Amino acid sequence: MTMKPFALATAMAALLAAGPALSQDLPPLLQGLDLGRLSVETKRDGQREYEGRLPDGTEIEARFDLAGNLVKLEADDGSLPAALVEAALPAPVRAHSGMAFLARVTEIKFDPRHLEIEGRDADGIEMKLRFDPSSARLIGAEIKHGALPQALVDEILPPAVRNAEIFGTFASLGSIRAEGDSYGLRGRDGSGARMRAQLDASGAVLRFRGDDDDGNPRARMHDRMKERMERRGDEGSRRAGEHRAPMGGPAAPMMGGAAAPIDTVAINRRLSEAGYGDFGLLQQRGPRLSLQATNPDGEPVTLELDPTGEILRETAR
Numbered sequence: 001m002t003m004k005p006f007a008l009a010t011a012m013a014a015l016l017a018a019g020p021a022l023s024q025d026l027p028p029l030l031q032g033l034d035l036g037r038l039s040v041e042t043k044r045d046g047q048r049e050y051e052g053r054l055p056d057g058t059e060i061e062a063r064f065d066l067a068g069n070l071v072k073l074e075a076d077d078g079s080l081p082a083a084l085v086e087a088a089l090p091a092p093v094r095a096h097s098g099m100a101f102l103a104r105v106t107e108i109k110f111d112p113r114h115l116e117i118e119g120r121d122a123d124g125i126e127m128k129l130r131f132d133p134s135s136a137r138l139i140g141a142e143i144k145h146g147a148l149p150q151a152l153v154d155e156i157l158p159p160a161v162r163n164a165e166i167f168g169t170f171a172s173l174g175s176i177r178a179e180g181d182s183y184g185l186r187g188r189d190g191s192g193a194r195m196r197a198q199l200d201a202s203g204a205v206l207r208f209r210g211d212d213d214d215g216n217p218r219a220r221m222h223d224r225m226k227e228r229m230e231r232r233g234d235e236g237s238r239r240a241g242e243h244r245a246p247m248g249g250p251a252a253p254m255m256g257g258a259a260a261p262i263d264t265v266a267i268n269r270r271l272s273e274a275g276y277g278d279f280g281l282l283q284q285r286g287p288r289l290s291l292q293a294t295n296p297d298g299e300p301v302t303l304e305l306d307p308t309g310e311i312l313r314e315t316a317r
Helices: 003-026 081-086 098-103 150-157 217-240 262-272
Strands: 038-044 048-053 059-064 070-076 105-111 114-118 125-130 139-143 172-178 182-188 194-200 203-207 283-285 286-292 298-304 309-317
Touching: 070 081, 081 105, 098 125, 098 150, 139 150, 150 172, 203 309
Parallel strands: none
Antiparallel strands: 038 048, 048 059, 059 070, 070 105, 105 114, 114 125, 125 139, 139 172, 172 182, 182 194, 194 203, 283 286, 286 298, 298 309
């Protein structure tokens, strides 16, 4: 049915009149911001997203869950007002010394696992901080260019990790993430080559990736570490024997001098805590185990494991 001109004009007038009402219905966090060009959208999961423009032209986007809790707050082409940041963040996070490294804040995201704050430092370089939502402990930091401030590194990493041999080969760190009982590091060595490592709380290496250039000292360190881990894996394999099991459950015990059962549930848990996922079939490859998965960066990889689930090698697929 075609709407008559008079009816269409009446409907448009009703929408325009609803503008102030929409402003009145804003969540308390957004009230008083003098947002213009305001719009609201209800997502398929029930979350509500509000968009508006500040008087200085900065676009503000805010998303809330069904209970009215803030999920995401973002400023496009600008910064979040200081008063808005103060109202959105828990007091322990606002008071944390790490916040001093953010000269301005551009995005805040709440997740059950972490609270992420993105902004820029005093030099205009993009930086992210991650906090534990329950304890307000700093659990991650990332900088787009250059190196993370040493104070942030010391705040996140325990002494055992900072004293580990592999840690000393990083000339600079661009990213640190605490993931369960392990720590993911990204940075560069003295020659500028990219490096990645995953260490547990004791400083033991869970995984490592460096340049493949044979003339690079980082690659030589990688080879030495790989040889040590392979020897450890071979010794563990000789004790455990050979076996095959799907990730769905432990292998059946075998009689006599054959293999001891593998606790694939424990292996799954260990890898999940280290940030791996999307596990395929766990297979026997000689004295080792092979498993397809995605690494903490979401990249498809093939893992070589010892019988306890310790990662001996990670290769891209």
